[in-house]
Amino acid sequence: MRFRKKIQALLRQDLISETGKVDHSSPLAPPGFPDIPSIAGLGMAAGDAGIKYSGRDDLAVWVLDSGTRAAGLFTRSALPAAPIDVTREHIRSASPRALVVNSANANAFTGMQGLEDCRTIAKVTAEALGCKPQEVLMASTGVIGEPLPVKRITDRIPEVVGNIAPDGWQAVAKAIMTTDTFAKGASARASVDGQPVTLCGVAKGSGMIAPNMATMLAFCFTDAEILQAQLHEMLINSAERTFNAITVDSDTSTSDMLLLFATGKACNIPPQGADDPRFKGFREALDELLKDLAMQVVRDGEGASKLIEVRITGAMSDASARKMAESIANSPLVKTAIAGGDANWGRIIMALGKSGESIKAENLLIRIGGEMVAKGGQRAENHDESLISRHLEGSEILIEAELQMGDGEFTVWTCDLTHGYISINADYRS
Amino acid sequence: MRFRKKIQALLRQDLISETGKVDHSSPLAPPGFPDIPSIAGLGMAAGDAGIKYSGRDDLAVWVLDSGTRAAGLFTRSALPAAPIDVTREHIRSASPRALVVNSANANAFTGMQGLEDCRTIAKVTAEALGCKPQEVLMASTGVIGEPLPVKRITDRIPEVVGNIAPDGWQAVAKAIMTTDTFAKGASARASVDGQPVTLCGVAKGSGMIAPNMATMLAFCFTDAEILQAQLHEMLINSAERTFNAITVDSDTSTSDMLLLFATGKACNIPPQGADDPRFKGFREALDELLKDLAMQVVRDGEGASKLIEVRITGAMSDASARKMAESIANSPLVKTAIAGGDANWGRIIMALGKSGESIKAENLLIRIGGEMVAKGGQRAENHDESLISRHLEGSEILIEAELQMGDGEFTVWTCDLTHGYISINADYRS
Numbered sequence: 001m002r003f004r005k006k007i008q009a010l011l012r013q014d015l016i017s018e019t020g021k022v023d024h025s026s027p028l029a030p031p032g033f034p035d036i037p038s039i040a041g042l043g044m045a046a047g048d049a050g051i052k053y054s055g056r057d058d059l060a061v062w063v064l065d066s067g068t069r070a071a072g073l074f075t076r077s078a079l080p081a082a083p084i085d086v087t088r089e090h091i092r093s094a095s096p097r098a099l100v101v102n103s104a105n106a107n108a109f110t111g112m113q114g115l116e117d118c119r120t121i122a123k124v125t126a127e128a129l130g131c132k133p134q135e136v137l138m139a140s141t142g143v144i145g146e147p148l149p150v151k152r153i154t155d156r157i158p159e160v161v162g163n164i165a166p167d168g169w170q171a172v173a174k175a176i177m178t179t180d181t182f183a184k185g186a187s188a189r190a191s192v193d194g195q196p197v198t199l200c201g202v203a204k205g206s207g208m209i210a211p212n213m214a215t216m217l218a219f220c221f222t223d224a225e226i227l228q229a230q231l232h233e234m235l236i237n238s239a240e241r242t243f244n245a246i247t248v249d250s251d252t253s254t255s256d257m258l259l260l261f262a263t264g265k266a267c268n269i270p271p272q273g274a275d276d277p278r279f280k281g282f283r284e285a286l287d288e289l290l291k292d293l294a295m296q297v298v299r300d301g302e303g304a305s306k307l308i309e310v311r312i313t314g315a316m317s318d319a320s321a322r323k324m325a326e327s328i329a330n331s332p333l334v335k336t337a338i339a340g341g342d343a344n345w346g347r348i349i350m351a352l353g354k355s356g357e358s359i360k361a362e363n364l365l366i367r368i369g370g371e372m373v374a375k376g377g378q379r380a381e382n383h384d385e386s387l388i389s390r391h392l393e394g395s396e397i398l399i400e401a402e403l404q405m406g407d408g409e410f411t412v413w414t415c416d417l418t419h420g421y422i423s424i425n426a427d428y429r430s
Numbered sequence: 431m432r433f434r435k436k437i438q439a440l441l442r443q444d445l446i447s448e449t450g451k452v453d454h455s456s457p458l459a460p461p462g463f464p465d466i467p468s469i470a471g472l473g474m475a476a477g478d479a480g481i482k483y484s485g486r487d488d489l490a491v492w493v494l495d496s497g498t499r500a501a502g503l504f505t506r507s508a509l510p511a512a513p514i515d516v517t518r519e520h521i522r523s524a525s526p527r528a529l530v531v532n533s534a535n536a537n538a539f540t541g542m543q544g545l546e547d548c549r550t551i552a553k554v555t556a557e558a559l560g561c562k563p564q565e566v567l568m569a570s571t572g573v574i575g576e577p578l579p580v581k582r583i584t585d586r587i588p589e590v591v592g593n594i595a596p597d598g599w600q601a602v603a604k605a606i607m608t609t610d611t612f613a614k615g616a617s618a619r620a621s622v623d624g625q626p627v628t629l630c631g632v633a634k635g636s637g638m639i640a641p642n643m644a645t646m647l648a649f650c651f652t653d654a655e656i657l658q659a660q661l662h663e664m665l666i667n668s669a670e671r672t673f674n675a676i677t678v679d680s681d682t683s684t685s686d687m688l689l690l691f692a693t694g695k696a697c698n699i700p701p702q703g704a705d706d707p708r709f710k711g712f713r714e715a716l717d718e719l720l721k722d723l724a725m726q727v728v729r730d731g732e733g734a735s736k737l738i739e740v741r742i743t744g745a746m747s748d749a750s751a752r753k754m755a756e757s758i759a760n761s762p763l764v765k766t767a768i769a770g771g772d773a774n775w776g777r778i779i780m781a782l783g784k785s786g787e788s789i790k791a792e793n794l795l796i797r798i799g800g801e802m803v804a805k806g807g808q809r810a811e812n813h814d815e816s817l818i819s820r821h822l823e824g825s826e827i828l829i830e831a832e833l834q835m836g837d838g839e840f841t842v843w844t845c846d847l848t849h850g851y852i853s854i855n856a857d858y859r860s
Contacts, residue, residue: 077783079791109779109791111808144776145809207763249762251777252784332679332762333637333855340856346574347681349539353507354682361509361539378541379575419852425763426770426848 028299028307028395028415029182036169036187036200040223041065041263043164046175049156051149052104052142057175059153061160062099062219063129068263070096070137071232073239075256081108081144084255086118087137096261097135098125099219100157101176103204107140107148108254117150124154128161139217139257141204142178173202176217179424180206180300186292190285192268193278197224199285203293207248207302207425218243218258218293224282225264226271233274234286235260242290245322246413247329248301249421260286298413303420306338307413308397315408320357325412327355328399335417341392343385345373352401363404370398458729458737458825458845459612466599466617466630470653471495471693473594476605479586481579482534482572487605489583491590492529492649493559498693500526500567501662503669505686511538511574514685516548517567526691527565528555529649530587531606533634537570537578538684547580554584558591569647569687571634572608603632606647609854610636610730616722620715622698623708627654629715633723637678637732637855648673648688648723654712655694656701663704664716665690672720675752676843677759678731679851690716728843733850736768737843738827745838750787755842757785758829765847771822773815775803782831793834800828 042064046057072091074084090096100121107114122133140148173183187200205216226234235258243258271279299307310328315321328334331351337344348366352359366374369391373383391397397416472494476487502521504514520526530551537544552563570578603613617630635646656664665688673688701709729737740758745751758764761781767774778796782789796804799821803813821827827846 075783076786077780078785078787078789079779079783079794106776109776109804109808111792111806113808144779145804147808251761251763251780254780254783331681332851333681336852336855339852342856344573346536346539346576349509349574350507350681350684353505353509353684355508356506357508359508362541364509374539374575376541378539378543378577417852418856419849421762422766422769422847422849422852425766426772 026181026300027305030296030299033170033173033183034185034187036185037198038166039198039200039221039263040265041068042221042261043166044168044172045160045163045165046168046171047156047160047163049102049152051102051152057171058103059156059160060101060172060175061125061157061164062172063161063164064097064261065263065265066095066097068096068261069226069228069231070259070261071228071235073235073258075253077252077254079109079254081106081140081255082110082114082118083107083138083140084257085115086122087139087257090122090134090137094132094134096137097131098129098137099259100125100136100138101217101219102140102153103176103178104142105140105146105148106142106144106255108144110145110147113147117148120150120154121157124157125161128158137259139255141176141217141255144254169200169202173204176202176204178204179302180204182300184293184296184300186289186296188285188289190281192224192266192282195266195268197222197266197268197282199289201289201293203297205297206300207251216253216256216297220260220289222260222262223264223266224262225266225268226262230271230274231260231262234283237274238283238286238290241411242287242294245411246294246298247326248298248415295413298415301415302424303418303422304415305418305420306395306397306416308338308399308415309411309413311398311400311411312403313400313409314403314405315357316406317408318410319408321408321410322412323357324352324355324401325410327351328401329412329414332417335414338392338397339416339418341389343368343373343388343392348399348401349374359403360405365402365404367400368392368398456611456730457735460726460729463600463603463613464615464617466615467628468596469628469630469651469693470695471498472651472691473596474598474602475590475593475595476598476601477586477590477593479532479582481532481582487601488533489586489590490531490602490605491555491587491594492602493591493594494527494691495693495695496525496527498526498691499656499658499661500689500691501658501665503665503688505683507682507684509539509684511536511570511685512540512544512548513537513568513570514687515545516552517569517687520552520564520567524562524564526567527561528559528567529689530555530566530568531647531649532570532583533606533608534572535570535576535578536572536574536685538574540575540577543577547578550580550584551587554587555591558588567689569685571606571647571685574684599630599632603634606632606634608634609732610634612730614723614726614730616719616726618715618719620711622654622696622712625696625698627652627696627698627712629719631719631723633727635727636730637681646683646686646727650690650719652690652692653694653696654692655696655698656692660701660704661690661692664713667704668713668716668720671841672717672724675841676724676728677756678728678845725843728845731845732854733848733852734845735848735850736825736827736846738768738829738845739841739843741828741830741841742833743830743839744833744835745787746836747838748840749838751838751840752842753787754782754785754831755840757781759842759844762847765844768822768827769846769848771819773798773803773818773822778829778831779804789833790835795832795834797830798822798828
């Protein structure tokens, strides 16, 4: 008990800054928000609806020209938030003209009133823009189970819509943050038939991150012209090894959503299929964009001090490799060992063993930072502990397990589990 | 980074006692080691083999009269430790005469040498006792991947065997501890055909605890006469809702083992089947013994400050209820909220939603400490937050979810996730 009291005293004295917020800025944060170009046919603006946070924006609106197509991936939670239901329905029925996102309240487990609130937001936004309510998509993130103060949002929407501009990525990225310590944005470029196309996106998320969906919220946009079926298939394929390959704490939110909008302003000839060779560069750029955003989410993992890459090769299948990678990446004992800079590879063995996949111990090779630690069913002779210790002192950790059983491979990214995670999640309601 | 340094300084200054051990005694520890009776046909002794720990016993030996039957449940890890393989083989082939257990080294992922070391221990023990090597069972617990210092163990076995006595439960319970903060033992009594029978056991474990097997190590003994097939079935049935219904951190060890020995000295007529009505009292006493030991393991969960009972009722099946209970009990966000005394029931919704089971939101009732917090697909009106806050200040927390979909029910026990867990697991190699 003495321990707990000391920690609490510490938190109160030193870690709570003058603004009343706990100081938990990520040591893995990028140096600053990137330059992100504008996308033809897209505008955006942020505003302060005063939902809960004071002195910061909590509302973001994107407006899309007519003719835009959209595809979405949504949380697999059996208890999804109201905006998930409504956006899923709207994305099927119409070409979207707007996306409205609020932070500070998830509008989740809010019953019929929650759905009603979504319809009110759609109606008010549609009136401000002169479009139909079904053309409005929406997302909410924040506390679960509290009624959405919908009037605060709808009162602010006309003003925010009036401020729509082609740029302002950092402002919208900031407005959708909850426990995030930095705003997340990225862009990528490609060409289709020699024609340049642009891809941009923002994301938020730092806890409750796990497949599937590992996104929390991510909104991506391109000026390429792509029909909805192909857009959807490309999004699924790219998410598989990016947003669906990251985990912070194995918890999955009720509100996760990944949307991809294509305004079609680049005037290219649309792809004939998701694997159309003319779109190879586009697919690579989409992979790059989603990976960039997904890595920013892991780097902002609650309390994270190290980014961990878990790479499984030589498994019986990709699916088997994925299960093993996730078992390691979600193991609290592996994640605490990395936090402590401890080359305790026995915990990697433990996590592989509990994955439910069959493993030949005598074939298994395990490397930390490229240095072999286990081989032939036992510890590797002559491995250099000091090399591994130096690797573990760094902020990017590589764990590799080679099964030598087949061609299956999968990589998962996670972060370490530190006192910071406990402080963020035990000490106040997020 | 300032945070981490402060914590580390704290740990070094205040928490590391003069003996060099981190002070993390559990606030949930029982007042003392219980009085445990002797069992006819069973002797025991502990000794110090100096494997790694200094100044404490790390070797325990139990000796059983001939005619004893044994049943075992073992880790489902795909990479089990060497003693798991050997004990599984021996328990099938012979009536056991001895059980040898060491702490401080798990003899796991130690290749052919690990198996060889097990055979050496069996041979030396058999020589000391005048029995066959296949009549010796064994278990090891501690660090994974380091060669077992087998000579230290075999050098000490003759002396420990020479000290065998009918009592000494606390000494053997202490000798098998690793990161445990207290020795775990229990007993229960029943009668068969009016004849009294006794059941006793010891256990160890405080991290790397999850179904299946959630045991770490548990060794139980009775003087009842029960044939092996029935003994095995009774053990499986009792473990299902005790040792297989607890979780500390969702991690499963390579070395988990639960053994039940029946010396047969009570001279009762053996049961005709595992559900023989003459053994109803015995089965209840076995449930009681295993639950008592399992609860002690959860109470000693690494860093635990609260025992959490997660009770699911009204599910479509017991299996479905179990999946939902485990999803809540393993959620880091639920466990940190409880640690912080935060009635953040949205995280319970999140954990139910991600369980993969179908749920009717409008039927779902959620209670914390008996007080309804969610009902009819939204937060319950008029619930008394102060009642819940008082409940969360206590050390035993009850979370209930009633699905109102069927008759399935399951209860899982876990503990909260605190700074103590991080300190224990991040700051030194266990």
